[in-house]
Amino acid sequence: MEYTQATDIKERIDQLVDKLGWKHIKKENIYCIRSFNAKTRAIARIWGIGKIFTQVIKLPAYYIIEVNSKKFDRLDPKEQTKVLIHELMHIPKTFSGALLSHKGRYHRINDREVNKWLESISGITDTVRTLSIKQ
16 A cells, blocks of 8 residues: 555645634644555545553644545545545544544534535535425
8 A cells, every 4th residue: 555645635624624613623733645555445534643642752643634545536526525524523622632433422423414514614415305396
């Protein structure tokens, strides 16, 4: 597997953090990479530096967002944005280097929640609505 810096993804992440108003995310501590020839089903992944590193070695918390080029680059821009929002949702409000699971006591990371955030910044609704016109 090969990695390259993904400056285009980093720019989009920075814009998303600003638009979403997620002030707990330190944009300067997020790095973005694009992986090639990855043997994973994932479209994207987020990696965090664990608490042991932040406490013992006194490193600040960092996160790496990895996009799988083979899968991510094929998506249309809206779907790519949804994937990036999903990955950002794994970052806890403490910005500690830890990662939130998909289902927690006080949060959910799923399509419904991602769509809510997407709608809040763009007015885009992902649900299909059938209009019945009565004559």
